[in-house]
Amino acid sequence: MKELVEILAKALVDHPEAVDVRLVEREKSVRIELRVAPEDVGKVIGKQGRVARAFRQVVKAAAARSGKKVVVEIL
Amino acid sequence: MQEVIKSGKTVEEAVKAALAELGVGEEEVEVEVLEEPSRGILGLFGSRPAKVRVVKKPTPGEKAKALLEEILRVMSLEGKVHLKEDGESVSLEVEGENLGVLIGRRGETLNALQYLLGLAACRNSSVKKRILLDVGGYRKKREETLRALALRLAEKAKKRGRNIVLEPMSPQERRVIHMALKGRDDIYTFSEGEEPFRKIVIAPRK
Numbered sequence: 001m002k003e004l005v006e007i008l009a010k011a012l013v014d015h016p017e018a019v020d021v022r023l024v025e026r027e028k029s030v031r032i033e034l035r036v037a038p039e040d041v042g043k044v045i046g047k048q049g050r051v052a053r054a055f056r057q058v059v060k061a062a063a064a065r066s067g068k069k070v071v072v073e074i075l
Numbered sequence: 076m077q078e079v080i081k082s083g084k085t086v087e088e089a090v091k092a093a094l095a096e097l098g099v100g101e102e103e104v105e106v107e108v109l110e111e112p113s114r115g116i117l118g119l120f121g122s123r124p125a126k127v128r129v130v131k132k133p134t135p136g137e138k139a140k141a142l143l144e145e146i147l148r149v150m151s152l153e154g155k156v157h158l159k160e161d162g163e164s165v166s167l168e169v170e171g172e173n174l175g176v177l178i179g180r181r182g183e184t185l186n187a188l189q190y191l192l193g194l195a196a197c198r199n200s201s202v203k204k205r206i207l208l209d210v211g212g213y214r215k216k217r218e219e220t221l222r223a224l225a226l227r228l229a230e231k232a233k234k235r236g237r238n239i240v241l242e243p244m245s246p247q248e249r250r251v252i253h254m255a256l257k258g259r260d261d262i263y264t265f266s267e268g269e270e271p272f273r274k275i276v277i278a279p280r281k
Contacts, residue, residue: 003149011142011195051194057187061176062150 004062005032005072008055013040029069032059036074044074078130085112086125093129102201105130135204136160139167139196143208146188152177154210164205165196168212177210182217185210186245218251225255225277229262232277243272 002021010016018037023030036044045052056072063070079096083089090106097104112125133141140158147154147169154171169177178185185208193206209215224241232239241252249266252275256264263280266273 004146007142007145007149008191008195012191012198051191054187054190057179057184058146058191061179061184064176 001030001032001059001063001066001070005034005055005059008058009034009036009044012043012051013037014043015040029071030063030066032070032072034072034074041074078128080109080126080128082124082126083112084124086127089125089127090129093127097129097131099131103132103134105132132200134160135196135200135202135206136165136167138200139165139192139206142195143167143169143188143192150176160204162204164207166207167192167209169208169210171211174210178213182213182245185213186247217248221248221251222255225252228277229256229259232279233261236279238279239277240267241275241277243268243274245271246273249273249275 002023005021006019009019009021013019013036015037018035018040020035022033022035024033025031034044043051044055046054052072052074059070059072077097079093081089081093081096083092086108090101093106094101094104107128107130108125109128110123110126113121113123136158137160140156143156147156152171152174154169154174157168157170159166159168176184177188179187189206189208192208196206197203207214228239228241244252253264253266256262256277261280262277264275264277266275268274
């Protein structure tokens with residue numbers, strides 16, 4: 001899951017080296033924290049959050065099999 | 076990735092030779108000058124040709140395909156990606172078993188993935204192309220379903236003499252319906268509402 005977020009984020013930003021993904025596991029959910037370079041934040045959020053929404057959709061699908069709820073936070 | 080190293084009297088000449096060998100245009104490559112030409116002393120001693128390395132940049136389609144294969148790998152999915160690319164659009168088709176997870180409810184995941192691939196593929200590229208993604212023939216089947224639905228509802232709208240409003244659909248799906256019912260003199264179609272909840276209305280002509 002972490003890898004998926006990393007790959008997608010790196011493909012969208014100008015500074016792939018600044019992409020940082022952390023997993024915070026909880027009992028029934030996983031929180032994925034995505035950090036990117038300040039000038040790239042807009043690229044992973046998109047107009048009206050369109051990119052972020054697509055991002056969450058894909059990650060949710062990938063996570064479906066694990067049975068855990070996944071939250072992607074862009075920080 | 077393809078690359079060639081060429082020499083020539085000038086940098087331009089060397090680049091030209093390299094482009095000819097790669098069979099691509101100037102906007103599709105990156106050029107690195109390895110050695111500037113030097114005329115030498117009095118044009119006699121130590122004259123040296125220009126030397127350049129010309130690397131073919133991956134096309135949007137190639138970029139999208141590589142990213143998609145990477146995504147399949149990290150999701151532990153087995154699928155073969157077929158790529159078709161022309162001047163305006165890129166079509167990626169994934170073939171394999173158990174790929175439903177990539178489609179999602181009503182193709183939601185498929186559309187999200189297609190959107191992300193499109194962004195990633197055309198980033199930093201002078202050529203912008205439309206990226207179309209299909210998994211296991213889902214879109215093709217969905218298109219047929221939509222066309223059949225359009226024809227059926229058109230009949231209903233005509234018979235009842237009333238507007239029929241469809242459920243919200245993506246621009247791509249709406250397009251299929253508009254196209255299926257285009258140019259008819261008994262009914263016409265239009266869309267209303269705001270994305271992502273825009274819906275088609277089929278209306279009888281009076």
